[in-house]
Amino acid sequence: MTTVATSFIHNLNFLHVLYIVAFALFIYGMTGLTGPRTAVRGNRIAAVGMAIAIVATLLLPGEREWLLIVIGIVIGTLVGVPAARKVRMTAMPQMVALFNGVGGGAVFLIAWAEFRRTGGYAHLATYVVVFSLFAAIVGSISFWGSNIAFGKLQELIPGRPITLGKSQQLVNLLLLAGAVLLAGLVAGGSHSEAEFIGMLVLAAILGNAVVLPIGGADMPVVISMLNAFTGLSAAATGVALNNPALIVAGMIVGASGTILTNLMAVAMNRSIPAIVAGGFGGTGVVEGASGAGAYATTVRSVSAADVAIQLAYARLVIVVPGYGMAVAQAQHAVAELAKALQKRGVEVRYAVHPVAGRMPGHMNVLLAEADVPYDQLKDMDDINPEFSRADVALVIGANDVTNPAAKTNPASPIYGMPILDVENAHQVVVIKRSMNPGFAGIENELYFRPNTAMLFGDAKGAVSDITGELSDI
Amino acid sequence: MLITNLTILVLAGFVGYAVISKIPNTLHTPLMSGTNAIHGIVLLGGLIVIALSGNGVFNKVLLVIAIAFGTINIVGGFLVTDRMLEMFKRKPQRPKDGEEE
Numbered sequence: 001m002t003t004v005a006t007s008f009i010h011n012l013n014f015l016h017v018l019y020i021v022a023f024a025l026f027i028y029g030m031t032g033l034t035g036p037r038t039a040v041r042g043n044r045i046a047a048v049g050m051a052i053a054i055v056a057t058l059l060l061p062g063e064r065e066w067l068l069i070v071i072g073i074v075i076g077t078l079v080g081v082p083a084a085r086k087v088r089m090t091a092m093p094q095m096v097a098l099f100n101g102v103g104g105g106a107v108f109l110i111a112w113a114e115f116r117r118t119g120g121y122a123h124l125a126t127y128v129v130v131f132s133l134f135a136a137i138v139g140s141i142s143f144w145g146s147n148i149a150f151g152k153l154q155e156l157i158p159g160r161p162i163t164l165g166k167s168q169q170l171v172n173l174l175l176l177a178g179a180v181l182l183a184g185l186v187a188g189g190s191h192s193e194a195e196f197i198g199m200l201v202l203a204a205i206l207g208n209a210v211v212l213p214i215g216g217a218d219m220p221v222v223i224s225m226l227n228a229f230t231g232l233s234a235a236a237t238g239v240a241l242n243n244p245a246l247i248v249a250g251m252i253v254g255a256s257g258t259i260l261t262n263l264m265a266v267a268m269n270r271s272i273p274a275i276v277a278g279g280f281g282g283t284g285v286v287e288g289a290s291g292a293g294a295y296a297t298t299v300r301s302v303s304a305a306d307v308a309i310q311l312a313y314a315r316l317v318i319v320v321p322g323y324g325m326a327v328a329q330a331q332h333a334v335a336e337l338a339k340a341l342q343k344r345g346v347e348v349r350y351a352v353h354p355v356a357g358r359m360p361g362h363m364n365v366l367l368a369e370a371d372v373p374y375d376q377l378k379d380m381d382d383i384n385p386e387f388s389r390a391d392v393a394l395v396i397g398a399n400d401v402t403n404p405a406a407k408t409n410p411a412s413p414i415y416g417m418p419i420l421d422v423e424n425a426h427q428v429v430v431i432k433r434s435m436n437p438g439f440a441g442i443e444n445e446l447y448f449r450p451n452t453a454m455l456f457g458d459a460k461g462a463v464s465d466i467t468g469e470l471s472d473i
Numbered sequence: 474m475l476i477t478n479l480t481i482l483v484l485a486g487f488v489g490y491a492v493i494s495k496i497p498n499t500l501h502t503p504l505m506s507g508t509n510a511i512h513g514i515v516l517l518g519g520l521i522v523i524a525l526s527g528n529g530v531f532n533k534v535l536l537v538i539a540i541a542f543g544t545i546n547i548v549g550g551f552l553v554t555d556r557m558l559e560m561f562k563r564k565p566q567r568p569k570d571g572e573e574e
Contacts, residue, residue: 027492031492033500040558040559043503050511057521065523072536073540076540089557096509099509102546103512103513103515103542105542106516106540106543109539110522110535113539116528117522117526118527125475235482238482241517241518243517244478246515246517249514250514251485252485252488252489252493259494364498364499379498
């Protein structure tokens with residue numbers, strides 16, 4: 001009787017049913033992410049789907065390398081669990097970049113192993129070869145590109161654009177053409193491993209060449225794009241290996257990455273090719289704190305005590321967080337200030353621009369970490385009409401996303417980018433370290449407006465000072 | 474086989490697009506780490522290829538690394554997403570005393 005049971009377990013149709021259950025759970029789990037209350041459950045449902053997919057694969061007839069599988073899984077667990085437990089919320093962009101890269105790495109390694117195992121794709125259907133090669137190229141681009149993105153975010157490599165200038169696009173195009181040409185030779189039946197490795201290397205250089213020229217503020221676009229790449233390469237692996245679970249999961253990730261890439265590009269009013277082609281105005285950024293002196297005559301500088309008084313007697317305060325808040329780890333200080341204000345009956349809202357920070361949703365995660373209730377976090381479209389009834393808009397480490405030049409000055413590089421209508425608030429208080437222009441290297445008109453006051457200092461220190469002053473009022 | 478796979482690919486792309494479009498901006502970081510976990514499914518690719526014949530020592534090394542990478546994605550991705558989403562779920566509700574949810 002046991003033979004009946006085992007043959008049933010190893011029956012391919014049964015295993016396919018398990019795959020169907022698995023990807024149904026992925027999709028169902030993702031629908032949970034539409035709201036914060038169902039999201040935790042959704043994520044766990046997707047994890048159950050993953051467990052089922054893994055079990056189904058291990059039951060495939062012919063699996064025998066148990067020791068190697070255990071070694072791989074143990075190593076992965078030993079690396080992944082502590083990383084996930086310890087990573088700070090401010091470091092989430094790095095973490096996601098690294099995870100994108102690791103996925104892309106797995107994809108190109110699998111394609112390489114498949115190439116070697118079959119004697120250079122001998123006796124395989126053409127479509128299998130084509131999808132495997134596609135996966136290898138895109139996986140390699142994603143692996144190297146993501147590692148560079150990680151290095152930039154972790155500040156192991158300079159965050160400013162590193163570029164070849166005008167020839168960059170041509171070089172990228174040649175690298176891509178070279179990789180595709182070698183892939184064509186391999187697909188044509190050359191069985192040459194040198195050509196396969198050459199293709200991987202060109203794709204690797206391309207991955208570096210695409211991400212190195214990208215500046216910090218464009219990171220949300222790049223991370224999303226690499227996320228899409230890894231997903232699509234996983235889906236291609238699924239086609240090559242005839243595995244429906246891989247195809248569906250890969251396409252979900254590909255769709256997600258594509259949607260996010262688009263959202264980010266739209267929120268910056270820039271085309272994806274323009275961003276990939278290299279950062280704008282990156283070389284024009286003035287370094288050093290000397291800027292503060294040059295404009296001191298036209299901007300109004302205030303003390304923490306002044307700001308505390310303004311906030312204490314406000315009805316509605318809108319906090320506008322930016323990357324500066326993340327850098328200064330100021331999210332807890334900001335939440336403290338908000339709590340102190342709410343105790344006094346002041347209404348507090350947070351205005352989150354889609355590209356604030358270094359990845360989609362970055363600010364929201366930081367504020368959630370600091371226990372800010374979800375319903376106080378507002379999207380740009382929801383909060384913009386509210387600024388006109390706000391007594392104070394408190395800008396903490398955000399710059400370009402508040403620049404009115406995006407609406408008024410057609411000559412500005414950020415003209416047309418949707419921004420937060422901060423200048424409509426009765427009073428604007430900007431917490432900033434100095435008068436340095438932001439990433440785009442553009443002066444922010446907001447700072448010179450009569451209703452704007454500047455509080456110079458580190459975001460965390462300045463916010464804590466305000467909270468301190470508030471308790472004395 | 475190719476046509477079946479392409480059918481699945483295209484349909485999954487549209488389903489993915491429809492589902493992900495509904496996810497609010499606020500949850501986009503957990504969405505990204507969640508999709509990190511899901512593309513860890515490449516682990517299956519490693520498990521499948523390592524079971525096939527013709528793998529030499531070097532291939533086995535490549536595949537063990539791929540399996541480790543996939544596991545990092547799955548384990549790390551789901552855990553970190555869970556951690557993040559728990560932060561969104563918990564509601565302190567201190568500011569408005571007495572009013573629950």
